[in-house]
Amino acid sequence: MRKKILLSISLLSLIFIAWCRDSDPCADSDDSKHCYQDEAVAAWDASLCKKIDWKEFKQYWSNPPRDKCYMMVAAQNNDYSLCSKIKWWEMSYTKEDCVFEVISKNEDPNWCDRLKWDDRYQECNDTFRSANALVMKDQTIDDLTQQLKDDPDNAELKAKLQKEMESKKALFPFLSAAEQSNYIKENREKIMEDVDDADVQNSIAKEYNQFKRNNPDADIITMLDKMKDIADKQRMMKQADEDANALVDAVKEQMTDLAQQWQDALTDAMKEKATDWIKENWWDKLKRSLKNLERMKEKYDTASQEYAAIQEKYNKLKDAYDKINGIYNKMDSFDTLVAQWKITAEKAKVLKWAVLLQNWLTAVTEYVPVFGSTISKVTDATFEATMKFAQKRAERATALDKCIDDPLNCDTDSISGY
Numbered sequence: 001m002r003k004k005i006l007l008s009i010s011l012l013s014l015i016f017i018a019w020c021r022d023s024d025p026c027a028d029s030d031d032s033k034h035c036y037q038d039e040a041v042a043a044w045d046a047s048l049c050k051k052i053d054w055k056e057f058k059q060y061w062s063n064p065p066r067d068k069c070y071m072m073v074a075a076q077n078n079d080y081s082l083c084s085k086i087k088w089w090e091m092s093y094t095k096e097d098c099v100f101e102v103i104s105k106n107e108d109p110n111w112c113d114r115l116k117w118d119d120r121y122q123e124c125n126d127t128f129r130s131a132n133a134l135v136m137k138d139q140t141i142d143d144l145t146q147q148l149k150d151d152p153d154n155a156e157l158k159a160k161l162q163k164e165m166e167s168k169k170a171l172f173p174f175l176s177a178a179e180q181s182n183y184i185k186e187n188r189e190k191i192m193e194d195v196d197d198a199d200v201q202n203s204i205a206k207e208y209n210q211f212k213r214n215n216p217d218a219d220i221i222t223m224l225d226k227m228k229d230i231a232d233k234q235r236m237m238k239q240a241d242e243d244a245n246a247l248v249d250a251v252k253e254q255m256t257d258l259a260q261q262w263q264d265a266l267t268d269a270m271k272e273k274a275t276d277w278i279k280e281n282w283w284d285k286l287k288r289s290l291k292n293l294e295r296m297k298e299k300y301d302t303a304s305q306e307y308a309a310i311q312e313k314y315n316k317l318k319d320a321y322d323k324i325n326g327i328y329n330k331m332d333s334f335d336t337l338v339a340q341w342k343i344t345a346e347k348a349k350v351l352k353w354a355v356l357l358q359n360w361l362t363a364v365t366e367y368v369p370v371f372g373s374t375i376s377k378v379t380d381a382t383f384e385a386t387m388k389f390a391q392k393r394a395e396r397a398t399a400l401d402k403c404i405d406d407p408l409n410c411d412t413d414s415i416s417g418y
Contacts (some may be wrong), residue, residue, distance in 0.1 A: 008296065009039045011053050012365070013195075015356075022193075024051070025039055026039060026051070026076070032051075032052070032053075033065040034051050034065075034345065035135070036048050036049065036051050036065075036069060037049075037052075037065065037068065037069045037072055037250070038385065040069050040072065040073050041073055041076050044073065044076060044077055045073070046069075046070060046073040046074075046077075046079075046082050046085070048069070048246050049066050049069035049070050049073065049085075050064045050066070050068040050357050052069055054066065057091060057092070060087070060168075061089045062087070062089035062091055063087070063090035063092065063093055064078075064092040064093060067086045067087065067088065067092045067093040067098075068093055070082050070085045070086055070098065071086065071093055071097060071101050072101075073084070074098055074101065075101045075102045075104075075105035075106070076105070078102060078105070078106045078108070080098075080099060080102055081366070082098070083098035083099050083244050085097045085099055085391075090379070096114075096115055097119045099111060099114050099115060100115060100118075100120050100124065103115075103124060103128065104127075107128060107167045107171075108131045108170070109124075109128040109170060109171050109174050109305060110170065111130060111259040111352070112124035112125055112128060112240070113140075115119060117175065125174075127415075128171065128174075129171065129174035129175070130175070131179045131182075132418075133171060133174055134168065134171055134172065134175065135184060137164060137167065137168045137171060138168070140164050141161065141165065141168065144157055144161040144164060145161065146158055148161065148318050152295060152298075152399050154175075165221075165225070166209075168221055169219060169221045169222070171218075172220065184220060184224065187224050188224070188227070191227055191228050191231050192204075192231065195235065196375060197238060197371070197373050198332060199238075199371040199372055199373045200235065200238050200371065200373075202232050203234045203371075204227070204230050204231050205388060207230045207234075207306070208226065208230050208308075210229050210408075211223075211226050211230070228300070233264075233296055233310065236289070236292050236293060236296055237293065237310070237313050237370060237371075238370075238371055238374070239289055239292075239311075239371075240289035240290060240292070240293055240317050240375055241317065241369055241370040241371050241374045243285040243286040243288075243289045243319050244286055244289075244317045244321065244369075245374045245375075246285070246286075246311065246322070246326065247283065247285075247286050247321075247366075248320060248367045248376070252376070278349055284319070286321055287321070289317070290317060290318060290321065292312070293310060293313075293314045297310050297311065297314070313370045316368075316370055317370060320367045323366075327355055330355050330404070331352050332353055333347040333407075334351050334352055334407060335348065337407060337408070342407075343407055343408065343409055346405070347410075350403075351403060354403070354404055355404060374390055
């Protein structure tokens with residue numbers, strides 16, 4: 001019986017020891033001090049700091065590893081109250097060390113005054129309350145913004161950017177009145193420095209003033225950020241508009257030459273000269289611009305006026321892109337039918353001319369720039385004369401409409417598209 005009792009006690013002892021080890025991850029550590037520090041930070045739990053013994057420093061009546069543990073968790077949790085747990089004595093950390101660590105970790109300018117009688121008060125002001133600190137903050141924000149352009153779905157980058165933006169707002173009020181005024185002036189000039197288009201300037205001013213009226217209590221940093229967002233958006237739409245206009249102009253310029261060609265033999269050369277040249281030079285530019293506008297829309301609520309304005313202009317630009325792309329695809333489909341021996345190369349030539357003279361010219365004449373100042377480089381008079389000439393040819397071949405829709409069941413032998 002006694003043996004059974006002793007065995008039971010031994011088993012319970014082993015179980016208790018095992019439980020203690022499981023509940024204390026640093027029980028068997030060769031470096032328990034640093035182990036408890038790491039575990040406390042990882043668990044956001046300052047209570048683990050109490051387990052750090054003070055044998056090595058008992059003669060100094062201090063415990064530097066424990067004090068550092070509290071300081072690390074305070075910085076991690078942005079909790080200044082933990083600094084009061086530091087029992088400073090010889091060779092250890094001070095409460096001020098802890099406060100500065102929390103300020104540094106969280107870039108918090110509000111607490112610098114707690115160091116007024118400490119050597120690091122000036123350092124705290126220079127680092128977290130100065131115009132130079134604001135410039136450094138802007139550089140960090142610019143770097144994160146650029147990274148997000150390359151990786152727009154990165155949640156970690158978005159969180160970092162948001163934190164930096166909030167930190168910037170907290171920093172700005174500590175600048176002097178002169179520093180604040182100079183910062184606002186320089187940033188407004190920087191935002192608008194390359195906006196020389198009157199339509200874009202007016203669009204920026206209109207949207208910015210509307211936001212200002214709707215948000216009378218917004219702080220100046222929020223207002224500057226909004227101005228930058230608006231300017232970037234309007235510049236992006238202007239660029240997309242210019243790319244669309246350049247694409248349409250490229251088509252017009254090529255058609256001005258092509259509509260004056262009479263020889264059937266030039267049809268294939270025309271295809272290569274016109275459509276491929278246009279794709280290589282302007283197609284990708286407009287595609288990139290449209291993608292940028294798609295990303296820009298994601299920044300706004302779908303019910304907002306800003307979203308609606310971007311969507312309206314995006315649809316207009318996308319329509320120009322889709323129409324011209326549809327014509328390219330139609331012409332390519334005729335080449336595919338020839339390759340499949342379903343229609344003759346001669347028939348494909350006539351069909352391609354019909355598509356160009358009837359559809360392509362119509363598509364480009366329907367495009368009206370999103371911004372009134374995005375003006376075609378091809379004069380109206382030149383293009384109008386070319387269009388009339390081409391349309392006269394197209395009118396002689398209206399029967400080709402059915403052939404374009406059903407190229408396998410049409411007779412082009414008696415029809416001329418030229």
